[in-house]
Every structure is written in C-alpha cells, then in structure tokens.
Amino acid sequence: MGSLGEGLRDRRRRETRREIHVVALRLAREHGFHKVTVEMISAEVGISPRTFFNYFPSKESAVVEQPPAELSPDLVARFIEGGPGRPRDVLTDLTRLLIEQLAQDPPERSEVHDVFELAHSAPTVFAALMARFDASRLTLAATVAQRMDPDTDEQVPDLIASVAMTAVRSGMERWSQDTADDRSDSPVLYVQRAVTVLEDLLAPGTHDFT
C-alpha cells in the first residue's frame, strides 16, 4: 500500500478514535462514569468491543483522550531541525511547538472542562488522565533527545519535556475552569502564561508575582 493509502487509513483511525472519545465522554456526562461500560460506548459508535480495545485499553483512557493527542509531523520535523542547542533554547522551541499544535488543532473548552471534572470525581479517571500526560511527556522526551547532542546528560531531555508538559497541563486546566472569560476559545494564552510564570520562577532576580 502506497503512502496515500497509509494517509487515508491513518485519518480514518484518527476519526474513529476521536468518535470513541466523544461518545465515551458524552455517555459519562449523561449516565455518570461508573454506569458507562465499554459495551455501551462500542454500541453507540457502531463498533465491536474488540475493536474498541484496538483503540483504548479501558473506558478511562477513552474518556481522558486529551490534546495534543498527536503532534503534527511537520511541526516535529521543524523542531528537530533546530538542532542541538542550549537546553534553555530547546525548551523554548518545545513549548512553541506545543502551543502551535494547540493553535492548529484547538480542543473544545467544554470537553476539556468535563474531562478534568470527571477526573476529580473518579480516581481511576484521574489516574488515566495523569498517565496520559505522562505518556506525552515520554514521547516529548524522546523527541527532544533526537534533537540534542548525544553526549547530553539523559536527564536533560526528560526534564525539558516535564517542564513543557507542566505548562500545558496547568494552562489547559486553568483555561477549562475559566468559564467567565468568553473572549478566548483557545488555551494558547493560558499555556503561554504558564510558560512565563515558569520562566520567571526559575530565572534569578526577576519581578515576583506577589
């Protein structure tokens, strides 16, 4: 199968994955998370439970699917082309990559809100959400390692990815709660704000936030 066919198959997979997530979240909202089963979700999507498990290991993971679920290959390629640099610059480029991804493919605020709310009400959903963020961290750390000098202390890519994911998590959560602010239908400003706070937090001698 050529690359065109691959592209189509990938797109269909992504659409199915997205639909499972949307249905799982809606059913959890309507019936309460504990009453929802993989069978209910599968029936509503029109797939078998077996197919469901090709996409997600559990109903928890279907519910917490969170952007940036997948990074655009173009953005990743551009990031890696940036080449080895000071860790600080790599971190700046990585947060820029994540923010561009969020801008290209913005999540729905109500959806993110519901996911965080479910996570706070059901410990297994909370655990799945944290695992999801952590899986993103590991993927990002591998991407960062690809770009950096092979001699770099291997802890550095992990910490760069952790700080970037902290900014995304914190910014997304804040955005999802800030229902009073209807001006912004994108989490981008919130994630940028978290990046600024983090930079000022660790930079010596800058202004404080008190």
Place this chain on the structure above:
Amino acid sequence: MGSLGEGLRDRRRRETRREIHVVALRLAREHGFHKVTVEMISAEVGISPRTFFNYFPSKESAVVEQPPAELSPDLVARFIEGGPGRPRDVLTDLTRLLIEQLAQDPPERSEVHDVFELAHSAPTVFAALMARFDASRLTLAATVAQRMDPDTDEQVPDLIASVAMTAVRSGMERWSQDTADDRSDSPVLYVQRAVTVLEDLLAPGTHDFT
C-alpha cells in the same frame, strides 16, 4: 482521646500502611502483578479486605506507595514560617524541604526500583504511580499557597509544586536505575542534581549540558 493517644494511633496506622505496601510489592514480584489479589495481600498481612480498603483504594495504589509519603509536620511548619517571599525562593525552600524529608526517611533503592519496573510493565500500575505523584503535587501546592501572599496568582503555587515534584520524580527514577553506583544509598544527590538541571534549564545565559 489526648494527643498522645492520637500519636500512637497515627503511628500504628502508618506501620500498617507500610506493611500492606511491602507485602503487595513482594507478592507482585513473586507472582506477577496480575496474579496478585487484594485478598492475597490482606491474608498475608493478617487483615480483612475491608480493612485493606481503609488504607488503599486498589492493589495498584498499595504497590505504588512512594516516599515522600508523608511530610514531617516539623519540616512543613518550618517551611510555612519562611513566610511570603519571591516565588523563586519559595521553590528553593520547597525542594529543600523535600530533600530533607528524603534524607530523614530514606526509601530503599530496591523497592523504588521495583515500583518503577512494575509501573512500566502494567499500565494500571503506571497510572496509579502517576496519580500518586500528582496527589503529592496537589498537597504541596496547598502547602505553598498557605505560605504565600493571598494575592499571588493561584497558578504560581501549582507551578512551584509541579517543578519540585518533577525534580523528585526524575531524581528518584534515576537513582533507582543507577544500580552500578553503590556509593549512594540515598536519592538525595540525584534529586539535588535534577534541581540544578532545572534551574540551569530556565536561567538565562548559564552553562549548558551538551
């Protein structure tokens, strides 16, 4: 009941909790995590499954119990007495608190190693471990908020706690893998190293690690 009685009860609770964790981890090592049940763990500890669930919501959470499980009230009191300060100084004090806690009550390297290994082999254990770190983050964020000026942007305590927990998680994981280095039976140096990398990561114009 007076404070002395409370102290004793608290200590017994802590000992039971610790024993459940140690047994759960040993059984998982011996039989494989999937074959271990709450009933098996409870029988070995000599408690009822009902009592088990007073301590942990699942076998996963019993396995991943990780230090710093509880912070010493003295260390927390000293941290809060530090009073409002620049976020950067609060972060420094918080990492110092966590490092002192680890030094006072050092975990066993083989145990931490086994927990991370189990987490990488069983997704539900991984999720529980991440949830555990995140619960620590929330507790720390609340402690930081107590100390800071009430006008402080509420994102700041959360981000301070996130960065501190990132250092602990990364340092502990590195320490647990570094079996070649028998000189250090404490994760303290590893966590300190992660703190240094994080500081240099965000500080402008410092040396790099390539």
